[in-house]
Amino acid sequence: MLVLNPSATDSLVDRYQRVRAHTEAICRHLETEDYVVQPTADVSPPKWHLGHTTWFWETFVLVPHLPGYQVFHEDFSFVFNSYYESVGRRVLRTSRGNLSRPTVADIYRYRAHVDAHMSRFLNEADPALAPLLDLGLHHEQQHQELLITDIKYILGHNPLFPAIEIPVPDDASQATGEAAMVPEGVHTIGYQGNGFCFDNELGVHNVYLNQTILAGALITNAEYMAFIEAGGYQNFRYWLSDGWAWVNAQHVQAPLYWHRVDGHWYVYTFDGLNPVEPDAPVCHVSYYEADAFARWRGERLPTEFEWETAAVRNESFRWGQRWEWTNSAYLPYPGFTTAEGAVGEYNGKFMSGQMVLRGASVATPDGHARPTYRNFFQPDKQWQFTGIRLTKN
């Protein structure tokens, strides 16, 4: 795990450079044009991710802590701010794809400029800044996963369905683990280690759970196709009211990236458009779809507390291919408080209207996952590498 604690053998500079290099490695095979577009509001142009992560280091580390640092370009703060309301005007999220400038080359120069200053700075950084630096590294890792999902969306919605070399096995079969029993009783939830975690994992507390058994395997494409064949998308009985409205308004018929051609299902992966692989875990389903599938099967999704307990208690419980939708809304743990300043806007303000996902996916950077990690998205989102695990009482 990427942590900024004394036992880490890596130097801070090494870790910084490795994370930064990985961001750029993801983009290695992009065309310049691929960096620019924003086919839907949820997706950001890759060049925006490259700029925004850099702006984070510049704004929260270099400007306040490196004496004499001059910002690379006055206007970049405006362009690359994301949602930090306290740091000035934002480019409306939906208009990021309208900006041809700064160019991709400009942004790589920006990265080089900030990296040079950061590397010098990190050699002598005040240890009291360790939490902030750690947050920056994990922030950049989050954007690495978003880069991958957003590149997939951009290419997967292009009528040419171009393949691209990206190190994400998004159609691999699964390595199934064992089912995990959660015994009835009081269990402790939240991050208790010494490493890095996000603020939303803190507030260690007890929950009382009934007994349940989480499946050892994720739902596969073959299992999900059975739901489609059974008319799952045409029968309101399986759907939440909001989900049914979503299915009808968006004309949803299948997971994202699936196309029916001559009676057969094809799916866009980074290899291009190919037949659906039956044994791979289903991917790119919304919470509404996960919930409807579970209802059709007569089972249910686990809560985030059941999931965490199962994962912490059972060594043979395998996870990490798909972010797993839970039946828990994203809400604060007892005692949750927001940090002061712009960094405090990190997580708490999103605690409304979103569902928790647990685990990790094939697109999650190494070392970024842990059993207490709380990912969250609105229930209609499909573009992350999301999947389904069921539980039964």
Added chain:
Amino acid sequence: MLVLNPSATDSLVDRYQRVRAHTEAICRHLETEDYVVQPTADVSPPKWHLGHTTWFWETFVLVPHLPGYQVFHEDFSFVFNSYYESVGRRVLRTSRGNLSRPTVADIYRYRAHVDAHMSRFLNEADPALAPLLDLGLHHEQQHQELLITDIKYILGHNPLFPAIEIPVPDDASQATGEAAMVPEGVHTIGYQGNGFCFDNELGVHNVYLNQTILAGALITNAEYMAFIEAGGYQNFRYWLSDGWAWVNAQHVQAPLYWHRVDGHWYVYTFDGLNPVEPDAPVCHVSYYEADAFARWRGERLPTEFEWETAAVRNESFRWGQRWEWTNSAYLPYPGFTTAEGAVGEYNGKFMSGQMVLRGASVATPDGHARPTYRNFFQPDKQWQFTGIRLTKN
């Protein structure tokens, strides 16, 4: 409490007639025109409520259980269905206010027709139908409260701000109770009585709570005005991200029905437009506002589990003037299952995107409230009689 159990001294017919009469009593002073309009999608025209509750009895009781019963009018099923997807086409909720026919008089005739058949039917009803009949009575009571909130919206958004005689003291000062301590530990949640409850209260289960103390009083108008004066609606720091977007998109500046005239706050109540009463509990706030207010005060909203525990354990805990927003998303209790058939669409399908409110309001019919009752609305809704109670650890 209105229940259909053996200990009730009322006959079933008496209870039916009393509930039905109360629905009509609410409308006694309406003008015919007031029955017709729908100024916003959340609000239904009063005549629709009168028809829909009648349709419920006709469709779920008389048609299946009274041999030889003829429906009053073939097309009414289409007009008065609400969201029961399994019973045929619906009039789109947003277009209910476009329908001048059936007239108000037609609908009162419809009510009389159904009431006559129901009264005869109830005299000899199969005891096995008791749960369904009880559900019908509670369904009608829910619409009684909606009738009141919808009438208020219709008149309160009319430029003439007409007063109306309705038996709801919507600007009364509060009768404060005592603060309620919830001790740390395992508590039992859910309805355990013998009377009526909705399906979403079942699934009695344990939760583990930390210690907290719920305030004895609701937040008053005076306290809420202090939030406004302090710039609460202009400072993003207090708001959830979705809430801040809502404030800005809707230009929200105050609770619903408040108007600033010459530097003073006025509020529409059933008495017309009058100065805000400082000692009355604040009303018509959204969850976003309740949450922002709590954050501004450095406190928080209780969860629905804390609230239920406080209410069940503390006799001197007073509630019932305002529906109280909790910090719990509306989700199923362990073991929740949906009933078969159209009645099964009652609650479960709404378990997404809504927050739980606990307690009751001045508009809630007598006997309809209980400490385990789970009311729920989307976090931006203001038109119910909603208020704020804080808790601190």
Added chain:
Amino acid sequence: MLVLNPSATDSLVDRYQRVRAHTEAICRHLETEDYVVQPTADVSPPKWHLGHTTWFWETFVLVPHLPGYQVFHEDFSFVFNSYYESVGRRVLRTSRGNLSRPTVADIYRYRAHVDAHMSRFLNEADPALAPLLDLGLHHEQQHQELLITDIKYILGHNPLFPAIEIPVPDDASQATGEAAMVPEGVHTIGYQGNGFCFDNELGVHNVYLNQTILAGALITNAEYMAFIEAGGYQNFRYWLSDGWAWVNAQHVQAPLYWHRVDGHWYVYTFDGLNPVEPDAPVCHVSYYEADAFARWRGERLPTEFEWETAAVRNESFRWGQRWEWTNSAYLPYPGFTTAEGAVGEYNGKFMSGQMVLRGASVATPDGHARPTYRNFFQPDKQWQFTGIRLTKN
């Protein structure tokens, strides 16, 4: 023709009272509820028409010209203003149907109050006011036709399709006249009489026309059905680009009020829902439909100048059952100027984005039509009594 000139034998008071009484006669068989609703933005609730025409007399005649006159109700100006920007706030046109108050009875009292004052005033009115009074009478007649079209929309979009007694033969067969030849050369356009006309008919001027022959008959339902059967609504070739977008976005398949039931076409008229009458002139078509039909037939719509010339020169040219779409945009005649003050907002500001219709319809009040009259609507509107006449070179 209703004119305020010396040769009129009627007294002014008589004419005022006759026009006002006719407005109320149109509404005689409405239910109170029918007065209230606004199923689409183009339609105004009948009670609004009743109030607005009254407000016109009060605002433009009584308030400025009757010493000591007190307005009936301070807030009615706000409620019943239509688009006169210079006279204060307006109720947004789309929200007129949200207002239950003032009630229908209130509005009839308002009419009685204004009528009483007007009758007294007219007995001694300054002859210099004659043009303003004439404008008021013609304004009220325009709203009489709108009342009829709006009542039809309200009832024709109700799932009960109620019939209503209204003196408009909206499904009568046509009395065909003779084709009208327009010779090549210079022709004079515009109103040249001594009676009333609207400002947009003034600016008498010459136009140069090529020879053309306008059909003696309007297109019938049978002819229009042939266009539908031939796939007219499915073939983009017949449609203007904006029209094709409209057909697809609104899923238009036929004229307004037509319904296909079991393979046969039915149409809502004031008699209820009945089979389409083949010999009646087609009604409730948009300009887009009229233009597409003409293109399919290999003919074209006349310009407003061709139409006026044909109507003025040919006594045996019959018109008056349908407003006839012309291929002329609504633009000012040479020398057109806008009158001072709010009355000046009457016509000129709408000279953008609308097409001219000539003639009159079965819903036009007696005496309101003349060959120089310029009616105008946006090209997608169907709810007026509009029809098609073709011409060929």
Added chain:
Amino acid sequence: MLVLNPSATDSLVDRYQRVRAHTEAICRHLETEDYVVQPTADVSPPKWHLGHTTWFWETFVLVPHLPGYQVFHEDFSFVFNSYYESVGRRVLRTSRGNLSRPTVADIYRYRAHVDAHMSRFLNEADPALAPLLDLGLHHEQQHQELLITDIKYILGHNPLFPAIEIPVPDDASQATGEAAMVPEGVHTIGYQGNGFCFDNELGVHNVYLNQTILAGALITNAEYMAFIEAGGYQNFRYWLSDGWAWVNAQHVQAPLYWHRVDGHWYVYTFDGLNPVEPDAPVCHVSYYEADAFARWRGERLPTEFEWETAAVRNESFRWGQRWEWTNSAYLPYPGFTTAEGAVGEYNGKFMSGQMVLRGASVATPDGHARPTYRNFFQPDKQWQFTGIRLTKN
């Protein structure tokens, strides 16, 4: 003028290559990213213009007329079709900016491929194809002007306001000509030469005009600023009803590209953001603004017939810096007919909802303008190089 008639001294191949080269010259200084984005639906990405003009040659010339020609890429027809409904699926106009592929380099390869085949083809082309080839050249010239307006929009809406080298003097002062008198009487309208013209200029016909005198100069920025200072954008009296709605809905305060900074007006031109040049003719105004300005000045816009007559009769009448809004709706001339096939979709289908502009602009390619040319846009469009000329009777 670029025409394909016998008197032309250029060879057809030369002319083809010169036009094609000019298209690419316009883009010479673009960054790759500038080719990709689409900040508003009216604007197309420059790479789309490059592809679409190429697709036109491939689809309408090479495929039907060059035996054995193989299309460059099967899917490009889908991507680069614009509005030719008869040639298959289109990429929705608003989503062109979502496509990163084909890349800019791919499109230049596409151009080279088509150009090579076209050059060979033109050396031996059937003279009967001359009209089609001429249409292709003029079509590409139209897109040259759109390329320039779209590049300006893309860069002028970027927060960095980048300057770019483009050979368009979009802020030059004007070279004023003399006022042009149009005498009362019959005048002939339409293209009567032997060169190329579009179908909408044919149908030579007479019109009868009253006497009027068109100003010798366009309205300058200084004159337009006086309108702004006089509160022109705040006073509904000057505006058409649709125009006033547009001003308020879009918060329009000035011509496009104008920004008020510290009390002074700046404007984006291809030189970047600079103070407004008072003597330059005002640019980037909508028809609504042109009409409101004229009304404020107590004058009016000429009709397209007045404009054409003035331009044809008066040698000293100077035009060509701005497309000049006329007070004529875009409608067919007498006898207008649509050509068969996809090319026939060129002009006629847009004859609804648009106003005619006459003249040319600094962005119009040499040889593309003539006094009978009918340009047309919706009345709210500002992004073309549009200006104002007044006339008085």
